[in-house]
Amino acid sequence: MSTSVAAVAVAVLLLVEVAHAEIKTTHIVSDARPIILFEQFGFASGGKATISISRAAWQLRPGSRLAGAGADASLMGFVLISGAHTPPRPQTTTPTREAAAAFCVLTSGDAFLVLRLSDVPAGGVATTTVGIDGPDEYAVVFSNCQDGVAVTMDVRTEMYNVRRGGAIRDYLPVGLQPLPAIYAGVSAVYLAFLVAWAWTCARQRATAERIHAVMGALLLFKALKTACAAEDAWFVQRTGTPHGWDVAFYVFGFFKGTLLFTVIVLIGTGWSFLKPYLQEREKSVLMVVIPLQVMENLVLVVIGETGPTGRGWVVWNQVFLLIDVICCCAVFFPIIWSIRGLREASKTDGKAARNLEKLTLFKRFYLVVVGYLYFTRIIVSAFLAVLSYKYQWGVNVAIEGASFAFYLFVFHNFKPVEKNPYLYIGDGEEEAAGGELEMDDGAF
Structure with missing residues (x-):
């Protein structure tokens, strides 16, 4: 009917x-x-x-x-x-x-x-x-x-x-014809970002930590992934086939996706910033997130290569969504643990001002991670549903814009600096900070 x-x-x-x-x-x-x-x-x-x-x-x-x-x-x-x-x-x-x-x-x-x-x-x-x-x-x-x-x-x-x-x-649809130029521009921006990051780390070698090298690798693979996306779209636009650039896109996308969640977990645990080690429960989170990211990227390859004609295409999409949701939820736990740990430490070590600044930073980090994941997973999907087919490239721009804003926040707030302002506060602010911590005691 x-x-x-x-x-x-x-x-x-x-x-x-x-x-x-x-x-x-x-x-x-x-x-x-x-x-x-x-x-x-x-x-x-x-x-x-x-x-x-x-x-x-x-x-x-x-x-x-x-x-x-x-x-x-x-x-x-x-x-x-x-x-x-x-x-x-x-x-x-x-x-x-x-x-x-x-x-x-x-x-x-x-x-x-x-x-x-x-x-x-x-x-x-x-x-x-x-x-x-x-x-x-x-x-x-x-x-x-x-x-x-x-x-x-x-x-x-x-x-x-x-x-x-x-x-x-x-051979590109009307709404995706600007993609080669968009991805080429994004790749150039991240390469410049990587150069600036390397220069910052070199200037502050004394305070650079291992996490900063991992963050640099994330920028590198993000730049390589978008460069391959540009080449993929360019070849498809002119010839109808990607000429192998789709394989490179999947490879670099795998490393970028795995490193992104790894960086979020490591920063959330305070590794290299608050402590030089990971606790067992934090290692367990990494042991869950990294294999799930491997599975997610393999499923993404299956979805991309089989297309909607495959009998299990809908099932694979549901599996992908489930894995992505689990990963997104898992990365929140280390951040919440760090926030609770900082609040407990403020009651015993007598360094209220320093703990308040750390606590404020990790709360901001938590909110930004939630906003970034929510926007790129849910808001963008709703945006695509109402967007005209002529402007589908707008979804790609929105995702890349949100990603760049997220990277800027993380890299700016956790960059290597002398006397990190987030981790050092003068003793004169102890009393006011202690009062704020008491008022804040009910969160998380």
């Missing part, structure tokens, strides 16, 4: 976020799903979508209601669904065999038919190129209107916009 097409529209618009389209070849093996989402692409006027099907075959699954009549290849095929899609009007009178297909996306009339499996010659290849007149975001969807029919086929999809009268193909 109309609910079927509405469900597809919701899945296309809300469930799937594809970074960018490429020339892809997908192998479908014995798949009986009624809907398979292949790709999502933002077209400008004059864009092209090419779909090729080869080695197409199908068979009835045991217990199928079509065992007597057999499968109808004309009820299986590819359609384009636009972002402005609306559910079809209900069908009233149709023959019995067509009734089952009347409510299918393929025959709904609200999706643009591209190619049916009945158009594919036995052992041959069928190719169709569709020109896009109305600019919009379209999804390439395979629709199987027959329950219990499993399909096997090789599918090649190629989508692009055209520039200069069709002389140049642009």
Whole structure:
């Protein structure tokens, strides 16, 4: 019914976020799903979508209601669904065999038919190129209107916009075309950041700690990751394939993600700042966070390479989300432990002012970490849901802007300095600081 097409529209618009389209070849093996989402692409006027099907075959699954009549290849095929899609009007009178297909996306009339499996010659290849007149975001969807029919086929999809009268193909969606320049700029900023950080550490060699070297490595891998993202997007934009830059992106992204959570945990525990060692419970947090980051990055590779056509794509996304939530929650515990430890120490060591400054810094750090993770995981997703497909690059800018602000806060507040103002306070402020600590005793 109309609910079927509405469900597809919701899945296309809300469930799937594809970074960018490429020339892809997908192998479908014995798949009986009624809907398979292949790709999502933002077209400008004059864009092209090419779909090729080869080695197409199908068979009835045991217990199928079509065992007597057999499968109808004309009820299986590819359609384009636009972002402005609306559910079809209900069908009233149709023959019995067509009734089952009347409510299918393929025959709904609200999706643009591209190619049916009945158009594919036995052992041959069928190719169709569709020109896009109305600019919009379209999804390439395979629709199987027959329950219990499993399909096997090789599918090649190629989508692009055209520039200069069709002389140049642009394989990036409309909303992601600025990505190469954006990521190149971000990479240059982080390289400059790394140089400034190295210069600061060199100037303050006497007070530089091991954590500062780890923070420098984080900047390096962040710069390398965004540089690879720029090259990846640049090659995809011009050729439709990343030429191996996606592999480098995943590798450097793995090290960057692992180091980011490691730095948050180490700073949160006060390692190198408050104490030169880690307690057993803090080591346990690291032993949980680091393997989870390894798993998260492996899942990210699976999601990125299989795409929404994979049968377990939704499950992999849920696994990724679960691991990310666990990591985000785990990094809060060391910060809270440090805050409680500082409050307890203020009652016994007689250094209220120094403890107050440390406590204030770690509370700010806690709030910034919460805000950063909340913004990049939740706010950005909500932003993407309401953003026009033409401005999807705005999400990338928002994430990179929030990340840079977070890095600036952390690196500025925990940089090596002579007589660190956060860790040294004159004795004259002891009495006032002691009063503030007593008033603050109920937090955390």
